[in-house]
Amino acid sequence: MTLRQRAAVQPPEALIMAGSWPGDDIEKAVRSMLPYNTVVLSGGEIDRLVKDEVTGELRTPGPLDGPAHRRNWVVGVTGAVRRHLGLPIRYRDEGLKYWHFFARRPQWGGKLTEKDVPELDYPTFAKEDWQVVRRVLDEAGRADTKFQVAIPTGYAIGVFSGPFVISEAFTQKLESEVRDMFRGPDALDPLRTVIQVDLPAEMITFAMATPLFRPRFGQWVRQTLQRLIVAAPEGTSFALHLCWGDLHASALPAWRSVKAMVQFTNILVRDWPATWPLLYVIMPFVAGKRLAPVRAWRYRWLKQLRLPTDTLLVAGILHKRQSAERARKVWAAPRSCYGGRMAVGPECGCGRCTLNEALYIFEQGERLLHPA
Numbered sequence: 001m002t003l004r005q006r007a008a009v010q011p012p013e014a015l016i017m018a019g020s021w022p023g024d025d026i027e028k029a030v031r032s033m034l035p036y037n038t039v040v041l042s043g044g045e046i047d048r049l050v051k052d053e054v055t056g057e058l059r060t061p062g063p064l065d066g067p068a069h070r071r072n073w074v075v076g077v078t079g080a081v082r083r084h085l086g087l088p089i090r091y092r093d094e095g096l097k098y099w100h101f102f103a104r105r106p107q108w109g110g111k112l113t114e115k116d117v118p119e120l121d122y123p124t125f126a127k128e129d130w131q132v133v134r135r136v137l138d139e140a141g142r143a144d145t146k147f148q149v150a151i152p153t154g155y156a157i158g159v160f161s162g163p164f165v166i167s168e169a170f171t172q173k174l175e176s177e178v179r180d181m182f183r184g185p186d187a188l189d190p191l192r193t194v195i196q197v198d199l200p201a202e203m204i205t206f207a208m209a210t211p212l213f214r215p216r217f218g219q220w221v222r223q224t225l226q227r228l229i230v231a232a233p234e235g236t237s238f239a240l241h242l243c244w245g246d247l248h249a250s251a252l253p254a255w256r257s258v259k260a261m262v263q264f265t266n267i268l269v270r271d272w273p274a275t276w277p278l279l280y281v282i283m284p285f286v287a288g289k290r291l292a293p294v295r296a297w298r299y300r301w302l303k304q305l306r307l308p309t310d311t312l313l314v315a316g317i318l319h320k321r322q323s324a325e326r327a328r329k330v331w332a333a334p335r336s337c338y339g340g341r342m343a344v345g346p347e348c349g350c351g352r353c354t355l356n357e358a359l360y361i362f363e364q365g366e367r368l369l370h371p372a
Contacts (some may be wrong), residue, residue: 009332012344014039015365016314018241018282019150019196020351022358026132032355034140036362039279039312039343040148040194040239041137043129114172122151123180130188146194146237146279149181150349153224156201171224178231190236194279197225200243207260214260218267225268229276237279240268243348244287258283258334259301266306280312284347285334292317292330302338313338316347318364320357327364328371344368 019042023029026043033041126149133147154171178195181188202221206214229238242261261283272278285292285299292315307313317330335342344365350358 009335010342011371012315012331012365012368013312013341014343015362015369016040016280016282016312016343016345017042017148017362018316018346018349019148019198020349022351022353022355026129027136030133030136032359033362034136034142036366037145040146040196041133041142042148042150042349043125043133113169114176117169117173120173120177122149122174122177126181126188127184127186130193131186134189134192143192146192147188148194148196148239149188150196150198150241151178151228152198153202153221153228155221155224156198159201159205171227175227175231178228182233182236190233193232194237194239195228195232196239196241197228198241198243203242203261203264204244206264214263215267218264221264222268222270226273229273232276234275237277239278239280239282240265241282241348242284244284257301258285258299262301262305266304269307269311272308278308278311280314280343281307282314282316282345282347284316285330286316286319286347289321291319291322291326292333294326294329294333296333296336299334299337302334305338305340307340310341312341312343314343314345316345318344318346318361320353320361322364324364324367327368331368 015036016039017033017037021029021033021042023032030041030043130147137143137145137147151174154167154169154174157170158167181193182190199221202217206217206221209217225240232238242264265281265283269278269281302313305313315331315334317334318327322330331344346361350361353361
C-alpha cells in the first residue's frame with residue numbers, strides 16, 4: 001500500500017476494550033476508562049478480598065480462590081471447579097503456565113449436571129458493578145454507552161478445568177447465570193447491556209483442527225452460543241471476543257493468517273437473531289507479546305468476512321510496547337482489506353497492565369480516532 005493510499009484510510013469508528021481494566025476499586029476503574037470508551041464500559045477488574053480458610057482473616061485472593069479472583073476468569077473458575085469436584089490441581093498461584101492445565105487429565109466416570117457445578121458468581125459481580133457503572137454513566141450523561149459483561153463458555157471452562165467432555169453441565173450453569181443477571185431488584189437493563197462471550201478455547205481448537213473438522217466444530221459452537229443468547233431478554237446486545245490466550249501476556253499459538261478467524265466468525269454469525277443485536281466482534285491481531293503485522297497481505301482474508309450490517313469489527317492491534325506511529329501503520333493494513341464498519345482496541349483486556357500502561361494503550365487508540 002502506498003503512502004497516499006495509507007493516508008486515505010478511514011479512522012476507526014470507535015475505541016472498544018475487550019473487558020478488563022486496572023483499578024483500586026470499581027469506581028476508580030470506571031472513571032479512568034470513561035473518557036476513552038464510546039460504545040461499552042466494563043465494571044473494571046479488581047481483586048476482591050477473600051477469607052482465609054485457616055486464619056479467618058481477609059486477604060488478597062490467588063488464582064485458586066475461585067471466581068473471587070477477577071483478573072483471570074480461567075484460573076479462578078477452573079480452580080473452583082477442580083476443588084469442587086475433587087479433581088487434581090497441577091498448578092499453584094504464581095508459576096502458572098499453559099501446559100499446567102493439561103498436565104494430567106482427570107478420570108471422571110460420572111455424569112455431571114448443573115447442580116454439580118459450583119457457583120460461578122457472574123450475576124453477583126455483574127449486578128454490583130452495574131450499580132456503579134450506571135451511576136457514573138448517568139452523571140456523565142452517557143445513557144447510550146452500554147455496560148459490558150464478559151463471560152466464558154461451557155466448553156472453555158471444561159477444557160481448562162480438565163473434564164472438557166462434560167462441558168454441557170458448565171453450559172447449563174452459564175445459561176442459568178445469564179438469566180439471573182436480569183432478575184431481582186438490582187437486575188441489569190437489557191437495553192443498556194452487552195454480553196461479551198470470550199472464545200479462547202474455541203478459537204484455538206478451530207485454528208488447530210483439520211479442514212474437515214472445522215465446519216462441524218464451528219456449527220457446534222454456534223449452537224452453544226444460541227443457547228446463551230436466548231437465555232437473555234430480547235433487546236440484550238451481544239459481542240464475540242476471539243482470543244489466542246493471554247496468560248502472563250503470552251499467547252498459546254501465534255496466528256499466521258486471519259483465515260481461521262474469518263472462517264470461524266462467518267460460521268458463528270450466520271443467521272444471527274436480530275432481536276439480540278451483535279454489537280461487535282473482536283479479532284486479536286496482536287498475539288500476546290507479538291505485535292500485529294504491518295503488511296496488508298497478512299489480512300487479505302478479511303475480504304471474505306460477512307458480519308451483520310450494523311456489527312463492528314474491532315481490530316485488536318493496540319499494545320503497550322507499540323508506538324503511536326506503528327499503530328497508525330498497522331491500522332491501515334486491515335482497514336484496507338475490510339470494507340465494513342471497523343473499530344479499534346487491544347487484543348484482550350488491560351486488567352493485567354498497570355494503569356499507566358492501560359492509559360498508554362488507549363492513547364494510541366485516541367490518536368487513530370482523531371488523527372492530526
